[in-house]
Amino acid sequence: xxxxxxxxxxxxxxxxxxxDPAGTWIEESSLQxxxxxxxxxxxxxALQLKEKHGGEVAVVSAGPERVGxxxxxxxxxxxxxAVHILCDDLHSRDALGVxxxxxxxxxxxxxxxxxSGLQSEDLGLGQTGVIVAELLGLPxxxxxxxxxxxxxxxxxxxxxxxxxxQSVELPLPAALSIQSGGNKLRYATLMGIKRAxxxxxxxxxxxxxGADSAPVVRMERIALPTKQKSTQMLDGSPKEAAAALLxxxxxxxxxL
Amino acid sequence: MSGVLVILEDRGGRISRLSWEAAAAxxxxxxxxxxxAAVVGAQTEALAAEACGQGFARVVRxxxxxxxxxxxxxxxxxxxxxxxxxSPDYVVFPHxxxxxxxxxxxxxxxGQVLISDVVAIGxxxxxxxxxxxxxxxASYRHTASGPCFVSVxxxxxxxxxxxxxxxxxxxxxxxxxxxxxxTRPGEPFRSSAxxxxxxxxxxxxxxxxxxxxxxxxxxVEELAxxxxxxxxxxxxxxxxxxxxxxRQVGSSGHTVSPRLYVAVxxxxxxxxxxxxxxxxxIVAINKDPDxxxxxxxxxxxxxxxxxxxxxxxxxxxxxxx
Ligand SMILES: Cc1cc2nc3c(=O)[nH]c(=O)nc-3n(C[C@H](O)[C@H](O)[C@H](O)COP(=O)(O)OP(=O)(O)OC[C@H]3O[C@@H](n4cnc5c(N)ncnc54)[C@H](O)[C@@H]3O)c2cc1C
Ligand SMILES: Nc1ncnc2c1ncn2[C@@H]1O[C@H](COP(=O)(O)O)[C@@H](O)[C@H]1O
Numbered sequence: 001x002x003x004x005x006x007x008x009x010x011x012x013x014x015x016x017x018x019x020d021p022a023g024t025w026i027e028e029s030s031l032q033x034x035x036x037x038x039x040x041x042x043x044x045x046a047l048q049l050k051e052k053h054g055g056e057v058a059v060v061s062a063g064p065e066r067v068g069x070x071x072x073x074x075x076x077x078x079x080x081x082a083v084h085i086l087c088d089d090l091h092s093r094d095a096l097g098v099x100x101x102x103x104x105x106x107x108x109x110x111x112x113x114x115x116s117g118l119q120s121e122d123l124g125l126g127q128t129g130v131i132v133a134e135l136l137g138l139p140x141x142x143x144x145x146x147x148x149x150x151x152x153x154x155x156x157x158x159x160x161x162x163x164x165x166q167s168v169e170l171p172l173p174a175a176l177s178i179q180s181g182g183n184k185l186r187y188a189t190l191m192g193i194k195r196a197x198x199x200x201x202x203x204x205x206x207x208x209x210g211a212d213s214a215p216v217v218r219m220e221r222i223a224l225p226t227k228q229k230s231t232q233m234l235d236g237s238p239k240e241a242a243a244a245l246l247x248x249x250x251x252x253x254x255x256l
Numbered sequence: 257m258s259g260v261l262v263i264l265e266d267r268g269g270r271i272s273r274l275s276w277e278a279a280a281a282x283x284x285x286x287x288x289x290x291x292x293a294a295v296v297g298a299q300t301e302a303l304a305a306e307a308c309g310q311g312f313a314r315v316v317r318x319x320x321x322x323x324x325x326x327x328x329x330x331x332x333x334x335x336x337x338x339x340x341x342x343s344p345d346y347v348v349f350p351h352x353x354x355x356x357x358x359x360x361x362x363x364x365x366x367g368q369v370l371i372s373d374v375v376a377i378g379x380x381x382x383x384x385x386x387x388x389x390x391x392x393x394a395s396y397r398h399t400a401s402g403p404c405f406v407s408v409x410x411x412x413x414x415x416x417x418x419x420x421x422x423x424x425x426x427x428x429x430x431x432x433x434x435x436x437x438x439t440r441p442g443e444p445f446r447s448s449a450x451x452x453x454x455x456x457x458x459x460x461x462x463x464x465x466x467x468x469x470x471x472x473x474x475x476v477e478e479l480a481x482x483x484x485x486x487x488x489x490x491x492x493x494x495x496x497x498x499x500x501x502x503r504q505v506g507s508s509g510h511t512v513s514p515r516l517y518v519a520v521x522x523x524x525x526x527x528x529x530x531x532x533x534x535x536x537x538i539v540a541i542n543k544d545p546d547x548x549x550x551x552x553x554x555x556x557x558x559x560x561x562x563x564x565x566x567x568x569x570x571x572x573x574x575x576x577x
Contacts (some may be wrong), residue, residue: 013465014544017388026388053279094369095360122388125361130328133363139438140328142357159508160444161353164500169440181495216400217369219381225393225548231540231556241557242567245539246575248555253537255459255516256483 001055001149001172003046004106005079006116006129007039009063009070013121018224025091026122026222035070038117042178044149044185046115053149056080058109062101064088068201075196076188082199087206093124093215099131100211107136113154115173117220118143133175140175141168145182156184171189260294261344263335264307265352271295271306274350274408276415278308280350281408284377292316294338294428296331298324311418313539315425322432328358329437340416341428344403351407363405372397373526385409389525390548410507410530419565422532427577450502452486459485459516462505462532463493466521466542466549466561471497476520479565482572488512490522506531521561524549541565 011017012032020027035043046057059074061067062085085101087093093101106114111162114136116129134142145165146157153171159179160166165182170176188196206212232248234241262282264275282291290313295303300317307315318338323330331354339347339362349355351373363370375393376384383396383406398404449539454460461480467473487503494504505512507527517535520557522528524540524547532538533552540553542562557564 011388017391019392026392038396041380056287096364096367096369099364110293124373124385124387126356127370130306130360131364131369134364140361141439142328143353145293158441159353161507162502162511164444167442169442171438176405181491184497204480214400215369216367217371217397218397220395220397222387222392223396224546225386225390225551227551229551229553231553233545233550233556233558236274238557238559238563238567239571240561242564242571245555245557246571249516249537249539250575253516253554255537 001049001053001113002109002111003049003055003057004109004111005039005043005046005057005074005076006102006114007043007057007059007061008036008120009033009061009067010036010120010122019224023221023223024219028045031072033066035073036117036120038119038178038180040088040185041180041182042117043074043077043079043116044183045178046113047186048183049113049147049149055112058082058111060085060102062087062098062104063090071201073188073198075199075201076192077186078192080199080200084203085205085206085209088090091219093133094217095125095127097213097215099135099237100130100213101206101209102128103132103135104209104211106132110173112172113147114138116175116177118177118179129175129177136175138173138175139170140177141170142177143179143235145179147176147243208228221248257345259289260291260346260348261339261342262291262348263355264293264295264303265350266295266303267353269290269302271303272352274352277410277413278348278350278408278414279312280413281374281377281406283311283543284413285346285348285381285406289313292342292344294318294335295337296323296324296334299323309418309420310426311421314422314423316428317425318428318430320430320432322434322437324325325441326354327437327439327441328361329439330432331358332362332365333432333436335362337430338428339366339403340365347403347405349405349407351409357405359405359407366402366405368400368405371398372407373409374406375409383474388407388524389523391546398455409526411533431510447501452502452506454486454503454510455510457486457487457512457514459483459489460505460512460514460535461485461518461520462488462490462522463520464490464522464528465492467493470496472562473498475562475565479518479520479569479572482569483516483518485516485518519549519553520565522549523547524551
C-alpha cells in the first residue's frame with residue numbers, strides 16, 4: 001500500500017503563546033513547535049499498515065522552513081520520504097487554500113490511502129483532510145481510530161459521539177481523517193534519527209504547484225476571550241489556598 | 257431564495273439539541289428574511305413535524321431512501337442539490353461529528369470554506385471561533401460571493417423554543433444513485449462494559465495531562481477518596497490507557513453534572529467542557545492562570561497540582577478528624 005500522511009507543525013502544547021502586536025497572528029519567534037497530535041496518530045496508523053502489508057509511507061507538510069524539523073521527526077519514526085511544500089503565508093490561506101496545496105502535491109503520487117489528522121491544534125478547523133479528499137475525488141471517512149485492510153479496500157473504526165462507534169467500509173483509494181487515541185505512539189529510535197538524515201525530502205513551492213487562489217474566508221483579528229464568568233481565584237500558599245477552597249465548598253457552595 | 261438555510265440533525269428520531277442552537281444562530285443571520293429549516297433522511301415526516309411551529313419560514317424535507325443510514329456522499333450530494341435550487345446566502349449547521357464529516361466537502365463543491373465551530377456572530381457579520389484550543393478567539397469574515405457555510409459550537413447559542421403557527425413542510429427529492437455512495441457504514445456499537453456510572457456521581461475529581469505520567473495518578477485518586485468522589489479524566493489520559501475510557505468526560509465520553517467537579521491539570525478544551533459544564537460547582541486547579549478551564553470554574557487555584565493536591569488532601573483529612 002502506498003500511503004501519504006499530511007502532517008502539520010503546530011506550537012508545542014504548553015508553549016506560552018502570545019498574540020502579535022498587530023493582533024492578526026501569534027508571535028512565532030520564541031515558540032517551540034511540534035507535530036500536531038492527531039497527525040502523530042495518523043502517521044502511526046500508516047506505519048503499522050506498512051509493517052503489516054508492505055508498501056511505502058510518505059509524509060507531506062506545508063509551511064515555512066521550520067517545518068523541516070517536524071518532517072525529520074516523522075522520517076525518524078519510520079516514514080520513507082517526505083514532501084515539503086515551502087510557504088510562508090500559511091495562516092493567511094483558508095482551509096481550501098491549504099487543501100489545494102496538499103492535493104496538488106499528493107495527486108501525482110497516486111496513493112492508495114491519504115491520511116490526515118482530524119484537527120490541527122492551532123487553527124482547529126477540523127476540515128483540511130476532508131477538503132483534500134473532495135479535491136482528489138476520493139471517498140473519505142473522519143474520526144477514524146483504526147484501519148484494517150480488506151480484500152476490496154479498508155474497514156475502519158469510526159468514533160461517534162458519547163462513547164459510540166461504528167465501522168465503515170471504503171474502497172481504495174480513499175482518504176481518512178484520524179482521531180487521536182487509536183494506537184500507542186512510537187518514539188523515534190537513535191537508529192531512526194540517523195537514518196532520517198539520508199531520506200529524501202522533496203521541496204516544492206506553492207508557485208510550482210500552481211495552487212494559488214484568493215481566500216473565501218479571512219481571519220481578521222485574534223484576541224483573548226472576554227471573561228464571562230467571575231471565577232473566585234484562591235491565592236496564597238498551596239496550604240492557604242486549599243484551606244480557603246474547603247471553606248468555600250462547605251459554607252458558600254455547600255457541596256461538601 | 258436568498259435567505260438562511262439551517263440543517264437540522266436527527267438524533268435517535270428527534271431533532272438534536274445542538275440543531276436548535278444552530279437554528280438560533282441562523283436567526284441572527286436571517287432576522288429579516290426568515291430562516292428555512294431542512295431535515296434530511298430516508299423518513300423525515302416526524303422530524304419535519306417537530307420542526308414545524310418552531311418559527312421557521314419554511315421547513316423542507318430532503319428525503320431519499322439512500323439517505324439512511326448517514327453517509328458523507330449521500331448527504332453532500334443531496335444538500336448540494338438543495339443548495340443549488342435554493343441559493344441561500346448562509347447555510348448553518350450544528351458542529352456535530354456528522355457535520356464535520358460531510359460539510360467541508362459540501363462547501364468545497366461551491367468553492368467555499370466552512371467557517372467551523374463558531375461561538376458568536378457579530379455585526380458584519382463577523383464570526384468568532386476559537387484558536388489554540390480555546391486560548392484565543394479569532395474573528396472571521398466571508399469575503400467571497402456565493403453561499404457562506406457556518407457551523408456552530410455546542411453551547412454557544414441559546415436555543416429559544418418558539419411557539420409560532422406551523423408552516424406545512426415542503427418536500428425536496430434529491431436525485432441519488434446507489435453507485436454514488438462509496439462508503440458502507442455499519443451499525444453503531446458501544447465498546448466497553450460500564451462499571452462506573454459517572455452520570456450519577458455526586459462528586460467527581462477529574463485529571464488531565466497535567467498529571468504528566470500514570471505513576472502520579474494515585475495522588476489524585478487519594479484526593480477523590482478523601483472527597484468521596486469518583487475519579488474521571490480528560491481524553492488524553494484515557495487515550496494513553498492510564499484510565500479506562502468509561503472514565504472519560506467530554507463530547508466523545510460521558511456528560512456529567514455532579515454537585516462538585518474538580519478539574520486537576522485539565523486545560524478546558526471545548527470537547528471537555530461540553531461534558532462537564534453543567535456541574536453545579538466547578539473547581540479548577542491549573543498552573544496556567546490563563547487556562548480556559550478557569551472560564552467555567554466557580555473556584556480556581558492557579559498553582560502546581562503536585563503542591564496543591566497534597567495540601568487539599570491534608571486539609572480535607574484535617575476537617576474530617
Ligand atoms: C472530536 C474530538 C473529540 C474530543 N473528545 C474529547 C472528550 O470527550 N474529552 C476530552 O477531555 N477531550 C476530548 N477531546 C480532546 C480535547 O480537544 C483536548 O485535547 C483535551 O481535552 C485536552 O486534555 P487535557 O486538558 O488533559 O490536556 P492539555 O490540553 O494538554 O492540558 C493540560 C493542562 O494541565 C496544566 N498543567 C500542566 N502541568 C501542571 C501542573 N503541574 N499543575 C497544574 N496544572 C498543570 C496545563 O497548564 C494545561 O492547562 C476531543 C477532541 C476532538 C477533536
Ligand atoms: N499546513 C499543513 N500541512 C500538512 N497537513 C496539514 C496542514 N494543515 C492541515 N493539515 C492536515 O489537515 C488536518 C486537519 O487540519 P485543520 O483542518 O486545520 O484542523 C491536520 O491534522 C493535518 O493532517
